[in-house]
Amino acid sequence: MAKVYTVYNQVVQQYIMEHAVKPTVKKVNERLEILQASVHEQCGIFAKLFPGKRNQVLNEIAYATGGCGIWKIGAATLARKADCSERTVYAAVNALKKTGEFIVARLADGHAGHYVFVDKRSEHFEDIMHEVFGLPANEIAGLVAGLVAGLENTETVDTTSVEEEKQGSNYINSFNLLNKPLKEFNISNKLGITQDAREDFMNDWEKSLYELVKPLIKENQVSDVQKAILGMSVKSREEFIKAKNVLLNTLTDIINGTLTIAKTLRATVVAAYEKALARPAVKKHIEPTYQATDYELHDWLNDDTIDLSHVEQPDVEIYNWLID
Structure with a gap:
């Protein structure tokens, strides 16, 4: 069984953000023609x-990798883009593997x-x-040399699920790459990344x-808002609250x-x-x-021990003003 390479999300994301450019329709069509001829x-x-x-599904993968040769995407997202079921995605991906x-x-x-797709014919493949x-x-040379190898069982294409592949594969871990210092990158300059693709980058x-x-x-503000959110790089509840505000x-x-943006929304935010x-x-x-403090309340209204005999009662003359 062929090896299934694994890689950390942070490493893939950094490479894409540093090298992504918008692929042209012509370039994508040419790549698909080469793949078809190879088959x-x-x-x-x-x-x-x-x-x-x-x-x-193949067209979506060809377009996504057409910018810098590598792209990462979830099976569910790929199914949504291709307007198909995830089972169809699994089948298409397995067919793509068979092409080499x-x-x-x-x-x-x-x-x-x-998934992480890497185009072997990309100029960036070795890098x-x-x-x-x-x-x-x-x-790497061995992977490129196998480009023209024969297809394996092209008559039938398995619909192996993600979990089945994980159970039967030999993983290669790129953990050591996470120990390398990451380069700074400017998300707002990556104009070739589409709106849907930016959502894939969000945590x-x-x-x-x-x-x-x-x-x-x-609708015309979506792209700027996405760039602003990615620029803030929110990673915790506390950061989320401040970013939201x-x-x-x-x-x-x-x-x-009451606010006019002088530069860009991302820069301001x-x-x-x-x-x-x-x-x-x-x-x-x-x-x-x-x-x-607790005080004892005295019921003086009902206290019979109080002697009022010595209190002189004043003479009060009542004036009847009604008949005056």
């Missing part, structure tokens, strides 16, 4: 490997159901396999923040016309967010509680 050269029947919706044209890897850090997967040059906190503000923004206040001010993070947490002032 025919290996005596395979392309239509049997990628019938119907499987072909649509792509590396199909997995995310190792708790991202079950996520990706070395920088992202940590493979030595001789192993759960960032996705929750995006869903919270989504009803407030217009900053973003909501900023969007509200824009809607009310990130600057305000960084100030919020640097600001010390305000401690709530709690008033000290005092316990009242």
Whole structure:
């Protein structure tokens, strides 16, 4: 059984953000033609490997990897983009493996159901396999040399699930790559990344923040808001609260016309967010509680021991003003 390479999400994301460019339709079509020709050269029947919706899944993968040669995406997201079932995605991915044209890897850090696709014919292939997967040059050369190998059992394509693949595969872990210092990258400069793709980069906190503000923004603001959220890099509950306050206040001010963006929304939001993070947490002032002293209440109204005999009663003349 072929090896299934695994890699950490953070490493893949960094590489994509540093190298992603928007692929052209021409480039994607040319890549698909090369893949189809490769299948025919290996005596395979392309239509049997990628019938119907499987072909649509292939098109999505070709487009996603057309920018820098590598992309990561969940099976559910890929099914939604291709308008098909996840079972069809599994079948299309297994067919893609049989072509020998792509590396199909997995995310190792708790991202079950996520694929990492690497195009072997990409100009960045050797760099990706070395920088992202940590493979030595001789192993990378072996992967490229196998490009024209024959297809395995092209008549039938298994619909192996994600879990079945994980149980029967030999994993290669790129844990050592996480010990390397990460380079800084500027998300706002990666203009080739689509709106749907940006959502794939968001963690759960960032996705929750995006869903919270989504009803407030217009269609032409989606891209800028996504960049702003990714720029804040929210990773905890405390950061989520501060990011939410900053973003909501900023969007509200824009809607009310009290704020004009001088540069970009991302720059404005990130600057305000960084100030919020640097600001010390305000401690709530709690008033000290005092316990009242217990006093004995005297019922003087019913106290017969009080002697009022010595109290002189004043003479009071009542004036009848009604008949005056």
